[in-house]
Amino acid sequence: MPGCIGSRVLQLTESRRHSYHTQRQIFRARVSVPHTKASSDEAVSVDSLGTESELVFFNSLTRQKEPFKTVEPGVVRFYSCGPTVYDYAHIGNFRAFLTYDVIKRWLIFKGYTVRHVMNLTDVDDKIIARVQREKCSAKELTDRYSNAFFDDLKLLNVIPADHYPRATQHIEHIETFVNGLKKRGYAYERQGSTYFSVSSFSDYGRLAQLDRRQCENASASDSDEYDKDDIRDFALWKTYKPEDGDVYWNNSLGKGRPGWHIECSCMAMEYLGSELDIHAGGIDLVFPHHENEIAQSEALTGKQFASFWLHNGFVNIDNEKMSKSLGNFRTLRDIVKNQDDARAFRYMVVTSQYRSALAFTDKCLKSARSTIKRLNALQKRLREAEGEGGKREMEEIVRSASENFVKGMDDDLNTPRAAAAMFSLVNSAEKMLKAGRIGKDAAMTALECLNDMDKLFGVFYTPELGLAGVSSEEAQDTEAPLQVVQLLEQRVEARKAKDFERADQIRDMIAASGFSVVDTPQGAKLQRVES
Ligand SMILES: [Zn+2]
Structure with a gap:
């Protein structure tokens, strides 16, 4: 129903941006550390799997995959x-x-x-x-x-x-x-x-x-x-x-x-x-x-x-290209009725290769919903795991899954391959849980890897529905881009340090981004400036 969905889930804070980097380090460390006592040669060969130079994108301009470079x-x-x-x-x-x-x-x-x-x-x-x-x-x-x-x-x-x-x-x-x-x-x-x-x-x-x-x-x-x-x-x-x-x-x-x-x-x-x-x-x-x-x-x-x-690529609905003229046109609000639907839709889209046509059917959405349930259940069981055992086995599983995940993503964002890597971990963890072979440490290793992979898929979150009543001021607050929020934090610091000149400079920088600073009894807030 139009107007019934909305959320403030995504308040991207500095700490969150930070956690990306920290997680990345953990993840890359896992990819680069050989599972057995290895010579330094082996370490180098494994490490080369995850370097930045490996990332290639299919460039529409040249119609080929090219190593990614920035100006x-x-x-x-x-x-x-x-x-x-x-x-x-x-x-x-x-x-x-x-x-x-x-x-x-x-x-x-x-x-x-x-x-x-x-x-x-x-x-x-x-x-x-x-x-x-x-x-x-x-x-x-x-x-x-x-x-x-x-x-x-x-x-x-x-x-x-x-x-x-x-x-x-x-x-x-x-x-x-x-x-x-x-x-x-x-x-x-x-x-x-x-x-x-x-x-x-x-x-x-x-x-x-x-x-x-x-x-x-x-x-x-x-x-x-x-x-x-x-x-x-x-x-x-x-x-x-x-x-x-x-x-x-x-x-x-x-x-x-x-x-x-x-x-x-x-x-x-x-x-x-x-x-x-x-x-x-x-x-x-x-x-x-x-x-x-x-x-x-x-x-x-x-x-x-x-x-x-x-x-x-396009989205096809029931094997036909979606278009207004064909009458098979769907908005997000038509298909998302609850929290699971939102996560399922996200999962379905991000695990398809972005350049291929995406075939949307209700069956696909249903299957994505059950995948999300399966991931939730696994997370819960891993969190509750007790005892010892399975650590070495899990480390090997995680190492191999991480390596495949990174290789897949570096290859023009091959998310189906990255998802397959995640599922090699999911399948193994489920089997080990069934056989009672996962202790607390092994479970934590698996959980950490799943969370790292989710930095990309972004499906472990709680969508908030029915927030249409959020006041426009609050909504504008949450829309402020990260760098504006960071500027606001810097201004607070500058004022604390009584560096008012700096605080004014920062306020001008915030204004240049289309926001004003409103000082309230609860602290400084951002407000989008109406043009
Ligand atoms: Zn454009």
């Missing part, structure tokens, strides 16, 4: 396309959001600092059409669905992005971006709209691997603009039409609103700079959206916009 060592600049907030997101969208979560969790696990930005499209044809139907303001509509979106992300235990910029908050940046393209000869104006001139950008079509004719055919289907020079050209700024109502801005580009593609390029650069390490999105965004993002970004900066392009 700045140790830091990943990660942009992913977010939702258009005019309705509840469907489970195909959530597959993308969970894929981003897996990418991010694995990079954090590997020791990277991940700077993640995901946009919210809050100005768009669909939004305008819906606003007219519902006779509400665009802000009312997009606030309603962005709040629902954040609730759903929490329900699914998704680590929040550092920023969720909205297109309407970046109109000035978009204006500057488009004027920059005009100045460089990549954009032109026709009847009040500004278009990107595709023929001026010689690399166009590289990501989608389409030639000129294919681009024309693909562009023709979604084009309702007849006054542009080339059918492939796309709108950077759309001139005002009466049906846009009060959704418009007046600036040097004229009265109108931004096109969709420009917002991602603009906001990605605004928060992460002109060279991204990873840009991710659903496979349906490759053309034209991502192709256009590359064209306009690289035309402006002359630099490669993103090194790695990662795309997740």
Whole structure:
């Protein structure tokens, strides 16, 4: 039922981020420590399984697996396309959001600092059409669905992005971006709209691997603009039409609103700079959206916009592609009725290989639910284990499972293989419990490994349902990205130390991230600043 789910499960605190690193060390130590008394040679050979250089991603740009590298060592600049907030997101969208979560969790696990930005499209044809139907303001509509979106992300235990910029908050940046393209000869104006001139950008079509004719055919289907020079050209700024109502801005580009593609390029650069390490999105965004993002970004900066392009596959429902027109469209709220459903959905998605199509059926969800129950039961029995025995055997099982887990994940996030590694541990632990061969120590070893693996899968949590009554102030509090929360903590420290100059500087940094600090009798709180 719409509006009934939400949670505050995910308050990612510094201690939590810390525990990732600590756990990673434990996990890697386990992978790298040979199970028998080994020579140092053997230790080196095992250790090489888990090094950062091993991580490869399938890069859509080159259509091959490539070793992962970042522009700045140790830091990943990660942009992913977010939702258009005019309705509840469907489970195909959530597959993308969970894929981003897996990418991010694995990079954090590997020791990277991940700077993640995901946009919210809050100005768009669909939004305008819906606003007219519902006779509400665009802000009312997009606030309603962005709040629902954040609730759903929490329900699914998704680590929040550092920023969720909205297109309407970046109109000035978009204006500057488009004027920059005009100045460089990549954009032109026709009847009040500004278009990107595709023929001026010689690399166009590289990501989608389409030639000129294919681009024309693909562009023709979604084009309702007849006054542009080339059918492939796309709108950077759309001139005002009466049906846009009060959704418009007046600036040097004229009265109108931004096109969709420009917002991602603009906001990605605004928060992460002109060279991204990873840009991710659903496979349906490759053309034209991502192709256009590359064209306009690289035309402006002359630099490669993103090194790695990662795309997740579709969700099929009962063997058909999910779509509104086929009437087999499901939102998260249609399928999640209780806590187990939320965890089961998460499990089902994160253990499927992200590039393959995901076949969603009620049977699959049911099977994921029983897997979750099985994991819960095992955890409980391991926690209750008493006595001695099985330690050496368990250490060997855990070592081998960890090794396979890391190898799987490093191979373009092969989560089915990682899940199989986890289940080799689960099966063995269940057998040993049945045979009465697990003592307290062995049980702890198994539990610790399961918890480590769950740093990736993220299914051991308690989703909170029915929190629609959370006040907006509280909800805004929980939406604050980790780095803003950290800034708040630093400001508290600075004030304690009576370093008011530093405290003011930090307050300005918080303000730059779209939050204000409210001092209350209970302490300082963060509040999102309404634009
Ligand atoms: Zn995008």
